[in-house]
Amino acid sequence: MTDTPQNTLLEVNHLTMRFGGLTALDDLSLAVPAGKVTSIIGPNGAGKTTFFNCLTGFYKPTVGDVVMHHPQHGKLILNQLATHRVARHAGVVRTFQNIRLFPSMTVLENLMVAQYNTLQHASRFSLAGLFGLAGYRDAKAEALAKATTWLERLGLLDRANVAAGNLSYGTQRRIEIARALCVDPLLLCLDEPAAGLNPRESAELNELLLYLSREHDKGILLIEHDMSVVMRVSDQICVLNFGHKIAEGTPMQIQHDPNVIKAYLGEEETEEASA
Amino acid sequence: DYSVGIAGPMTGEYASAGAQIRAGAEMAVADINAKGGVLGQKIKLEIGDDACDPKQAVSVANAMVNKHIVFMHGHWCSSSTIPASDIYNDAQIPMATVSTNPKVTERGLKNIFRIMGRDDQQGGVGGGFLAEHFGSKKIAVVDDKSAYGKGLADEMAKGMQAKGVKPVLRESITAGEKDYSGLITKLKAAGVEVVAYGGYHTEVALILRQAQQAGLKLTIMGGDTMSNNEIVTAAGGDNANNVLFTFAPDSRLEPAAADVVKRFRDKKVEPDGYVLYAYAAMQLFQQAAEKAKSVKYADLDKAIANGSFNTVVGTLSFDAKGDLKVPAFRVYQWKGGKYEYFK
């Protein structure tokens, strides 16, 4: 990789995860640069989601570590942090492959909950909030503004007051992305964000991802099977198979890597993607 | 019409006691009304269910006040009687009760009259009796952790110790459970032959049964609640014959009660336990009202406090606290399905 260490946001060292006899991740090392989109692809069961789980504290890796280079807090070893600290302290926020919204809360509430830490702080652990002090009111207005901005950006504004669980699958996917954005992550980890979106909607997603990385300088880790997304937005792609890294490089390199074609893309796909 | 109230556990675990109170009071009211009522007025009976829960007892008491009752008999559980009596006192309603915990009359309330002895008295009698008759055997004191049971057991222990007999074991059980094998093993290991028990009869029956199964022969000394004839069949076989208990003199044996007893039996109600006490409470009210020629609190209360009344449970008269002047307690023994004075 050509990234200088200063540019590296996240560093994965020899990560291994075993479940009983099954090795889901096998000695994975990887550097994720800031402000760029890094995609993780690989066949089903390759260990991609497991990688996210290790990264965000949901699983404790068997071997290895994940280091976050945080501009303010310095080096943080993510796999030693409690799950919620990964998001709160290290600024690494994820979405889930199986959507996990708060189904009976409205879309807007989902987005407000995401700003819990900021708001809780502003409410002085509820005291200021209880008495409706100005500091809290301002913070709340700000949070609301942020939520509406992202809703608008994702074309969801008209659904703001609907219970999240009552929406269709594709809509829920987009809400989950908006919710993650409301946490203001440094590194955004998206697990198959385009699943359930039609080609047109995926195209809109592309725009969003590029906008986030280019304009907001967010680091993005992307797991996706939709090549029209991956090839379009990635700065760098890492391919996993059986928990091993089998290739790494730019979209161009990956598309033509024979190992990747054999294990993942299949023969025809190359034609199609380059068409 | 005059309304009088009775209250007790009509539902819940001790519902059978509630049924006794109810049967007694209903018969008494019917009898009194048949003879023309009180001061020319009929009596109407109000029934309250407190399920032995103090909070419900308060609620029942308030409801009774609202129904403008002029006299109250209840509640059954001491823990219900205590908070409820505050309310009757506030509302100036005289009341009779069979609750035996000393605190019932120890709080300086003027409106409460206990037509039964106190736990410290019956415990003293029971404990003393044990010391005299079974002093050479190993005795354990057991209670069921209820206000009534624990108080009684403590008093029995005191009564024994006063006569120089020390219990070898002091244990508590949880009422409402079924398995007392732990207790029995413990008794057996300690070589206990006699148990002074504070609590209700259901547990005693189970303890006796299980002791028999475990090959342990026990004699149990209990309090007033053992007068319930459920214990005979519940204890199985002739186990109940090993149950001794203290209770007020058996009014069923008194000629004065013979007629009433017979009528209860005709109605297939065995007038044991608290049946006749409820009957007597109503008689107390009737006689006091007749004497005072009024059902106003001041008059009625004074009449009860100073009078002496002939009832189916004997002659009732009260001391300054409202306790019975002559709280005779006798020791009984179950014999072939009936209880009789210990011989």
Added chain:
Amino acid sequence: MGQFIQQLINGLTLGAVYGLIALGYTMVYGIIGMINFAHGDIYMVSAIISVTALTLMSAFGISSVPLVLALVLIIAIGFTSVYGWAVERTAYRPLRNASRLAPLISAIGMSIFLQNMVQVSQGARVKPVPTLIPGGLELFTHNGFSVHLAYTQIMICVVTVVLMVAFTGLITRTSFGRQQRACEQDRTMASLLGIDVDKTISYTFMLGAALAAVAGVMVTVYYGVVDFSIGFVAGIKAFTAAVLGGVGSLPGAMLGGVLIGLIESYWSAYLSPEYKDVATFAILILVLMFRPSGLLGRPEVEKV
């Protein structure tokens, strides 16, 4: 020593009774995924029914113990499972799609109802039956303490183990068991696969009630005294047993029951019987702190 062994026997028997009730509890849990507070009362109903049945037997002069036992079991199981069915039909089925708490509350209501129904219709007085199987073995005497093993104790333990094995097989090995589990996990999906969810749940309740019925008969025969209020404590103990062992696991229910039985019997024999329930709950809490899904419950690894 003698006392120790005696308490072991007592504790195992008590534990077997808890376990037996817990089996039905856990089975029903396995299908509706929630606490069936009325289970203890179903057990109480069956105990009352078996008292009536036993009394009938003696009225008819049937005296062969095995025959009496078999007939009483059949009668109790038969009638009690109808109760199980009816409870499910009235208090649970209408709440299929409600929040998880709704059936919990209707179950509490049902429990109050059953208890008072029995009180009103059968009377509040305790119901004793004569000892059906008297006697037992005198195992040995140690320091003047003779260790007793009653025949009923043997019977209870054997029956419990047999039922546990049989029902474990039913649930883990048969298609019916799979259907039950499917209904618990996703009722809509189960029906999309052709499973008649209502029927499966009804059958499970009837089986659960049948297990409670066996427990009711055993307890009636063992303790000889039952009344309308015995359901509550038994229900709580069984519930605790099921959770301690891991809800949904039948061997777990058994293990939990036996553990609680032993804790209770040793605690009350050597320490203070007043605090034996405190000990039980404290141990439960401790166990759950380290094994949040009970002793034999499969830990819920949630894949995200």
Added chain:
Amino acid sequence: MSAAHSLPLADRLKDAVRIGIVALLLGIPMLGLTTADQGGGLQVLTRWPLLAQFVGVVFFGRLILQWLVSHFQLRKLQRQRVAAKTAVVQQRPWLKWLGRVALAFAIVLPMAFSGNRYVIDTATTVLIYVMLGWGLNVVVGLAGLLDLGYVAFYAVGAYSYGLLSTLFGWGFWETLPVAGGMAALFGVLLGWPTLRLRGDYLAIVTLGFGEIIRIILVNWTDFSGGPNGINSIPRPSFFGLEFKPPGDTPTFAAFFHLEYSADHRVTFLYYLILVLALLTNVFVSRLRRLPVGMAWEAVREDELACKALGINVTGVKLSAYAIGAMLGGFAGVFFAARQGFISPESFVFSESATILAIVVLGGRGSQLGVVFAALLLVVLPELGRDFSDYRMLLFGAAMVLIMVWRPGGLVARREPTIQIDTPAAQGATP
């Protein structure tokens, strides 16, 4: 099962016969047969006429019900719908209105029923339960933590006041915050070991916790008075004025030149709990709109998602326990002050069950629903006192029926905590 049009008579008869048979089977062991102690042993008694009546009632009842159902279903069929998975309602002005009416009624009640001690006292009980319901609602309704031992905190509050007042002479108002704090502490104590538990595991642990507290109160006689409880707990005074017959201390009646009446205290207690309850309501409603409140609900919905968003689930849960417990503690202090006598019998499991039932019947998370449910669950058994034996029977049946009638609770809908104007009122599809 299927969308039944009105059934032909034969089918309806068949159905009723089937139900009748079930009734017969249910009835035989309970109504048809009974055992009674006829001196020396049980005897079986038969009551066939009673059984026949029962089966008859069920049979014809079913027929009529069937007829009613199929009659009304015809119309319902046309708009047969499945309820949306989760209902969020934007605005329901009539609810607010209903709330106001309830409040107004609560305020004038003692005037309207002045002198009727029973009504005011029952209303006081209702309000205690309302307050308890609102407290438990934080834990169960909002945070989704099934708590079957809520009565423990109620007990902590009650005993705090009972002990502090009888031993150290503390007054009602001094004790209130201390007891609340104590209860909150116990809340955290209970919450801490149960953080990882879910569903029924949590339920039994909380139930056990409640029992542990009760058993300790029963057995630790030196501390708590054991089964005898604590007596002669002082009643709260009106800013130092006691509710007593005229005597040496300043009394309420004397100060206001009123004739002494026992009703003054009852009325005062009523208003006291009304104020406490209303404060609770304001407090909880505000909290619900604050970040903690939203976090409670989010934790209820999906704990893992909360963690992924950086929410400290432990803290959120503990705060719910602490606040719920604190409110229970306040209610406990009031209870002790009102009763003047407390004993462990008042803090049994069935109390927890009642409070939980109030929350669920009310509709989880609905403040107003709790009021109606408390009213129902307190007043129903009171009304039933005249039925004596059948009282609890009817109560149990009513609990089942209400739940079946309104599975989501009396006021089922959840009000969003925050809303914005959305472009164009939405139809069904995006």
Added chain:
Amino acid sequence: MSMLKMSGVHAHYGAIHALRGVDLTVEKGEIVTLIGANGAGKSTLMMTLFGQPRASEGSIQFQDLDLLKTATHQIARKGIALVPEGRRIFQRMTVLENLQMGSTFADGAHYEEDLKRMYQMFPILEQRLNQRAGTLSGGEQQMLAIARALMSRPQLLLLDEPSLGLAPIYIRQVFRIIKELNEAWGMTILLVEQNAHHALRVAHRGYVLQHGAIVLAGSGKELLENPQVRAAYLESGAHAE
């Protein structure tokens, strides 16, 4: 007679009117695909066939069976199987048990053979046979959901986004399987897909659903070439360039 005929079907979730008069037919032996934007009602339509939610108006006929009057589980036993949205596998059961669930009401005689067939189609499932299904990866779960539906040997197979979460190499495999099921086994298939390219290519006919109503119908080829359809559902950013 058509295999499946829906006419004028309406469905509601509470106040939400999700289907607004859908007319749709599927002939025996056809592959019919249904496309539409998020929230158009595709998944609702599939579930409505099973009565979850039950249609509030209109009629649904499966061969000679009136589905509106048939209980959900009866419908499933009549030879319709669904791969639902969100997979809905039984998380706490093993992979094998999930497959057995699928064959609960199938003819037992084919059980072993069917199982082999599934292992052939999705070899990974055989490797994971005794793993709890909830711990499978997303794509593995999707394959399991498909296999479970096939285990019942349905006459009519409903697939709600079967390619969701699958790697490209498997997506092609799934479409191959769809074709094979249709051609070699004569299975009738109703398919909902976001991957409209693929779907329309294998389908004989297609429908476009919008706001709960069918707005367009035609052969797969026609729809692929329809400019409106292309603009609304097919053109991705990459293709538009």
